[in-house]
Amino acid sequence: MTRRSGSCLCGKSHFTLDDDQPTVAICHCTHCQKSTASAFSIVAISPREKFTVTGPLKKFADKGDSNLAVDRWFCAECGSPIWTEAEAMPGAAIVKAGCFDDTSWLKPTLQIYCDSRQNWAPLACDTANFAKAPG
Ligand SMILES: [Zn+2]
Incomplete structure (x- = not known):
């Protein structure tokens, strides 16, 4: 089992992910753009039980573009986004993924909410691309 570690910018929040093959996705939704202050977020998606996190985390109870609950956890000390639980993806x-200590393994296989993609942001043709979310 591959254990990958990560942390926030200030280093007070730490996590590990024990998953050989997390799904790596790029999310172009407007909420990811706001919460990361960037064009999109890059995320690794795994079963919840494979993820362990410690630190002074704080939760922002968001609602996604889907209008379902999205709990966005971030480091209360430095504000780095750490992880998210989405009602649309229970468990x-x-x-x-930008918070992993080693990011060299990341290779996104899907892109979601391409409807709100910044028009300069590249849309790779070797990813599965969805206007909103799959399914
Ligand atoms: Zn921090």
Whole structure:
């Protein structure tokens, strides 16, 4: 089992993900754009029980573009987004992949909410691309 570790910017929040093959996705939704102050978020999606996190986390209870609950956890000390639980994906940990200590393994296989993609952001043709969410 591959254990991958990560942390926030200040280092007070830490996590590990024990998953050989998390699904790596790019989310272009407007809420990810706001919460990351960037064009999209890159996330690793795994079963919740494979994810362990410690630190001074704080939750923002959001509602996604889907109008379903999205709990966005971030480091209360430095504000780094760490992970998300989404009502649309019960039992999944959606980990902000830019916080992994080693990001060299990341290879997104799908892109979601392409409807709100920034028009300059590249849309790779080797990913499965969805206007909104799959299914
Ligand atoms: Zn922090």
